[in-house]
């Protein structure tokens with residue numbers, strides 16, 4: 607049985623404009639919602655996602671407990687209603703395939719843990735280091751290779767990047783720094799600004815790149831801040 611908010615959601619998705627529902631039952635355009643509000647409105651369960659999109663209910667998937675569903679409306683509104691094979695949906699809907707033991711499965715498929723050299727910093731390639739800035743994301747992608755990454759244990763949840771900055775400062779071979787996560791654009795501007803400026807002040811660093819999906823899943827996150835504009839943006843994590 608559908609509740610009134612789901613009916614409202616179906617109406618919104620059937621419309622031609624992109625809208626998000628609000629607690630007051632009013633519809634407002636995605637463009638009018640700031641990114642923190644968009645975060646709070648995101649859909650957080652597979653069953654709700656199915657209901658909103660007019661898909662049949664399904665048994666819950668074990669993988670959703672360790673890696674919960676998280677889909678902002680800005681992304682959801684681009685998914686085709688009633689189509690279980692929609693490629694955008696398949697990126698975010700937990701699948702029973704996740705619960706099957708697959709040969710060769712690894713919780714650390716790209717060898718991140720062996721590359722941790724300081725709190726939240728990975729150094730795999732001589733001239734490039736990667737800061738795991740946070741464990742938070744603007745969407746939960748089922749294919750993520752860091753879905754089981756121990757963010758808290760490696761210090762990526764504290765927003766204290768001094769260890770990473772000191773390491774980069776002491777390794778003159780590091781010319782390029784990737785800000786990754788999680789998603790660095792889930793960090794508030796003044797904290798991100800501090801990090802970017804601290805890295806920018808290191809003479810041997812020539813490039814900073816931000817690995818993010820936010821321009822795709824929550825485009826209003828791109829605000830006119832000077833420090834973000836000094837780094838290039840890669841639309842992947």
Ligand code: SF4
Nearest residue numbers: 743746747750788843
């Ligand atoms: S780190 Fe990137 S790929 Fe992984 S869930 Fe977050 S946004 Fe998706």
